[in-house]
Amino acid sequence: MSVAFASARPRGKGEVTQQTIQKMLDENHHLIQCIMDYQSKGKTAECTQYQQILHRNLVYLATIADSNQNMQSLLPAPPTQNMNLGPGGMPQSGSNQSIHSQSNLSDAIGTGLPPSSLMQSQISNGPNHVSMQQSGQNTMPTTSMSMTVSSHGTGPGYSHTVPASQNVPMQGQGSIGNYVSRTNINMQSNPVSMMHQQAATSHYNSAQGGSQHYQGQSSIAMMSQSNQGSSMMGQRPMGPYRPSQQGSSQQYMGQEEYYSEQYSHGQGASEPMNQQYYPDGHGDYAYQQSSYTEQSYDRSFEDSTQHYYEGGNSQYSQQQAGYQQGAAQQQTYSQQQYPNQQSYPGQQQGYGPAQGASSQYSSYQQGQGQQYGSYRASQTGPSAQQQRPYGYEQVSMLPPRFVSTLTRAILESKRPWIPAADTLLDPGYLFKQQTSPRPLFLSCAQCSNHQEPKRKRNLSEKKLKRYFVDHRRVFVTGGSGGNGMSCFHSEPRKEYGGPDGGDGGDGGHIILKVDRHVRSLSSVLSVYRGFDGEPGGSKNCYGRNGDCLYIRVPPGTLVKEENEIVADLSQPGDEYIAALGGAGGKGNRFFLANDNRAPVTCTPGQPGQERVLYLEMKTMAHAGMVGFPNAGKSSLLRAISNAKPAVASYPFTTLNPHVGIVHYEDYQQVAVADIPGIIRGAHQNRGLGFAFLRHIERCRFLLFVVDLSIAEPWTQLEDLKYELEKYEEGLSERPHAIIGNKIDLPQSKVNLPQLQARLEQKVIPLSALTGENLEELLLHLKELYDDYVQIEHKRGQEPLNW
Numbered sequence: 025m026s027v028a029f030a031s032a033r034p035r036g037k038g039e040v041t042q043q044t045i046q047k048m049l050d051e052n053h054h055l056i057q058c059i060m061d062y063q064s065k066g067k068t069a070e071c072t073q074y075q076q077i078l079h080r081n082l083v084y085l086a087t088i089a090d091s092n093q094n095m096q097s098l099l100p101a102p103p104t105q106n107m108n109l110g111p112g113g114m115p116q117s118g119s120n121q122s123i124h125s126q127s128n129l130s131d132a133i134g135t136g137l138p139p140s141s142l143m144q145s146q147i148s149n150g151p152n153h154v155s156m157q158q159s160g161q162n163t164m165p166t167t168s169m170s171m172t173v174s175s176h177g178t179g180p181g182y183s184h185t186v187p188a189s190q191n192v193p194m195q196g197q198g199s200i201g202n203y204v205s206r207t208n209i210n211m212q213s214n215p216v217s218m219m220h221q222q223a224a225t226s227h228y229n230s231a232q233g234g235s236q237h238y239q240g241q242s243s244i245a246m247m248s249q250s251n252q253g254s255s256m257m258g259q260r261p262m263g264p265y266r267p268s269q270q271g272s273s274q275q276y277m278g279q280e281e282y283y284s285e286q287y288s289h290g291q292g293a294s295e296p297m298n299q300q301y302y303p304d305g306h307g308d309y310a311y312q313q314s315s316y317t318e319q320s321y322d323r324s325f326e327d328s329t330q331h332y333y334e335g336g337n338s339q340y341s342q343q344q345a346g347y348q349q350g351a352a353q354q355q356t357y358s359q360q361q362y363p364n365q366q367s368y369p370g371q372q373q374g375y376g377p378a379q380g381a382s383s384q385y386s387s388y389q390q391g392q393g394q395q396y397g398s399y400r401a402s403q404t405g406p407s408a409q410q411q412r413p414y415g416y417e418q419v420s421m422l423p424p425r426f427v428s429t430l431t432r433a434i435l436e437s438k439r440p441w442i443p444a445a446d447t448l449l450d451p452g453y454l455f456k457q458q459t460s461p462r463p464l465f466l467s468c469a470q471c472s473n474h475q476e477p478k479r480k481r482n483l484s485e486k487k488l489k490r491y492f493v494d495h496r497r498v499f500v501t502g503g504s505g506g507n508g509m510s511c512f513h514s515e516p517r518k519e520y521g522g523p524d525g526g527d528g529g530d531g532g533h534i535i536l537k538v539d540r541h542v543r544s545l546s547s548v549l550s551v552y553r554g555f556d557g558e559p560g561g562s563k564n565c566y567g568r569n570g571d572c573l574y575i576r577v578p579p580g581t582l583v584k585e586e587n588e589i590v591a592d593l594s595q596p597g598d599e600y601i602a603a604l605g606g607a608g609g610k611g612n613r614f615f616l617a618n619d620n621r622a623p624v625t626c627t628p629g630q631p632g633q634e635r636v637l638y639l640e641m642k643t644m645a646h647a648g649m650v651g652f653p654n655a656g657k658s659s660l661l662r663a664i665s666n667a668k669p670a671v672a673s674y675p676f677t678t679l680n681p682h683v684g685i686v687h688y689e690d691y692q693q694v695a696v697a698d699i700p701g702i703i704r705g706a707h708q709n710r711g712l713g714f715a716f717l718r719h720i721e722r723c724r725f726l727l728f729v730v731d732l733s734i735a736e737p738w739t740q741l742e743d744l745k746y747e748l749e750k751y752e753e754g755l756s757e758r759p760h761a762i763i764g765n766k767i768d769l770p771q772s773k774v775n776l777p778q779l780q781a782r783l784e785q786k787v788i789p790l791s792a793l794t795g796e797n798l799e800e801l802l803l804h805l806k807e808l809y810d811d812y813v814q815i816e817h818k819r820g821q822e823p824l825n826w
């Protein structure tokens with residue numbers, strides 16, 4: 025719906041005719057329909073544009089009416105008495121009916137003359153539709169038009185009390201006063217109203233007139249705050265607001281009640297708000313802070329006490345000294361800036377039944393504040409920035425009661441405000457705390473302790489579990505002891521029951537324990553801290569001791585501290601206390617003595633022991649296979665046990681030791697370890713070195729695996745023994761068996777006699793690949809094991825069991 029509205033306003037004051045006014049009214053009617061249409065379609069931009077045009081027209085109409093004494097003659101013919109539709113025959117909603125009923129009621133109360141003219145109907149009803157359906161900028165003209173109806177209805181009330189001093193304050197209300205004056209102009213334009221015979225100031229010369237305006241304002245306030253629309257005004261009974269005033273008392277009925285609900289919290293001391301409203305040439309009202317206490321009022325439009333400015337050069341000022349409602353007015357602005365803060369203690373003074381016009385203006389200002397606040401809410405452009413509520417600088421200028429405790433604390437702290445972590449979790453936090461500086465997020469110190477390390481630890485565990493770890497540096501710290509408690513027993517009739525502070529619990533130890541199911545140190549972490557003991561409590565309650573923290577290690581774990589062996593955990597179930605927990609503190613009950621019946625002394629818990637240990641695992645197996653790479657060690661282990669080490673045709677396939685269990689019929693189990701291959705010069709760190717020889721260091725007997733397919737296989741045996749001697753002297757002299765593998769190959773059968781001829785010990789020829797002669801190996805292995813068991817029994821020790 026695109027409608028081009030050509031301004032029907034005459035450019036000169038002398039051009040104002042009834043036709044031009046009628047044209048403007050029709051245009052306004054069309055505008056209202058367009059606004060409603062755009063509202064239903066959700067086109068806010070177009071809606072705002074047409075609202076601005078409508079606003080200009082209304083302002084101009086009001087200006088004409090305010091300045092023209094013969095406005096009545098210029099107005100079109102009044103509609104019929106039963107006209108209840110808005111301009112253009114808009115459907116009458118319930119709220120409009122309320123307004124009309126009030127309007128008609130006012131007419132009945134007043135002169136009984138025909139209802140308001142088309143202009144009044146248009147202004148009063150049409151914009152009301154808009155305002156009820158949308159908030160913000162529409163509210164302003166709506167409000168003003170609603171006041172028109174009320175003013176018109178209470179026309180006779182103006183003839184009673186007319187304090188001249190009220191002209192100034194009403195005029196001094198800036199742009200808000202524009203709308204009020206328009207309302208009055210409408211009253212003047214009403215041929216049945218008595219106000220039209222007066223000057224433009226007449227409608228403000230009556231306190232009742234002001235109060236009638238307040239009624240309109242209150243309706244707007246209701247619309248803006250309670251969203252109940254203008255129907256509330258009609259539904260609310262208008263009780264006598266000022267008993268001394270007649271004629272309009274019915275209009276004021278309920279107003280006090282309303283304000284009691286809306287502003288019954290009272291107003292405090294006046295606080296300068298330093299705000300002015302500037303209507304620009306486009307109907308937008310900019311908001312600007314300025315000195316408020318001393319504001320001037322410019323008269324630039326004839327003798328009217330109300331000044332209407334369409335151009336952007338106009339400025340509406342407020343003269344607070346003209347009326348004694350500075351507090352009320354400031355309250356108004358505060359209200360519109362902080363709509364959520366409605367706690368104004370002491371505000372009731374403006375609504376007492378015996379108060380004068382000033383109190384009415386007070387309430388009027390509040391209504392305007394509500395109205396204008398909602399009006400500004402929909403503004404865009406530069407004024408919208410100034411409308412930003414709770415600006416940091418604005419907040420700092422506000423009185424304390426308008427600033428929340430939290431915001432005040434932030435302002436006074438002068439430091440970047442770091443919100444709490446749980447606050448940051450609130451998704452609406454950043455939106456709510458726009459006044460605070462840019463939120464600084466926490467340094468994640470706590471998060472790193474609880475989340476990220478945990479994630480890293482899990483990754484490290486997974487990573488470490490992929491590899492065989494046979495040595496580990498561990499930093500262990502025992503748990504700290506709990507603090508002792510210092511307190512005294514007290515109960516009725518036994519106030520001095522003596523000290524009853526309990527001791528703190530001892531910290532937990534860190535214990536290394538051999539688990540036969542653990543095959544490596546991969547599950548051992550680098551840092552351990554024991555569980556702390558709980559502090560002592562009252563009533564002689566001792567703190568709970570910290571639990572012991574067990575670290576599972578594989579059999580054959582050697583514990584070293586500063587290159588000294590402190591523990592050799594070879595048997596399953598062996599334990600070693602790696603770090604002692606701290607002793608718990610003593611409660612004051614512990615210090616009870618004959619010479620001190622009320623000790624207050626209590627001791628803190630002791631910290632746990634800290635140690636740096638080196639764990640070294642040496643594979644605990646009965647037999648260890650030693651051979652050159654590709655000799656077939658892994659293949660042999662696979663052949664005689666259930667172990668599944670990797671087998672490949674390239675050297676150094678095996679990088680970590682593997683242990684396989686050979687089961688015999690008598691349920692004896694012989695553990696056989698497969699270690700990486702050893703080459704000549706391994707002691708010089710050639711190949712994989714010989715560090716892995718530690719894993720055969722604990723083996724009770726050895727299995728030398730020789731590849732018979734290679735020429736001069738005896739050289740392999742010599743080199744192996746040489747390297748073992750380099751690693752540990754006498755290691756090659758342990759009980760052992762010589763295995764000639766790959767006997768299935770033809771070359772092996774040639775080399776086997778040569779090897780056997782050079783050795784005194786019998787060589788066991790076999791084929792791990794084909795399984796040839798494996799029985800001989802198993803029998804010999806069993807003999808070696810039996811010898812080992814006998815030796816252990818002779819030593820009085822239990823043989824290693826798997």
Ligand SMILES: Nc1nc2c(ncn2[C@@H]2O[C@H](COP(=O)(O)OP(=O)(O)OP(=O)(O)O)[C@@H](O)[C@H]2O)c(=O)[nH]1
Nearest residue numbers: 654655656657658659672675676677678701792793
């Ligand atoms: N023909 C034949 N080939 C064998 C025999 N035993 C092992 N092999 C082959 O020799 C190659 C090496 O076997 P592995 O078991 O990996 O030898 P390894 O001693 O474990 O080698 P590393 O792990 O590198 O020390 C593989 O290709 C096996 O198939 C056998 O008895 N006969």
Ligand SMILES: [Mg+2]
Nearest residue numbers: 657658677678
């Ligand atoms: Mg291997």
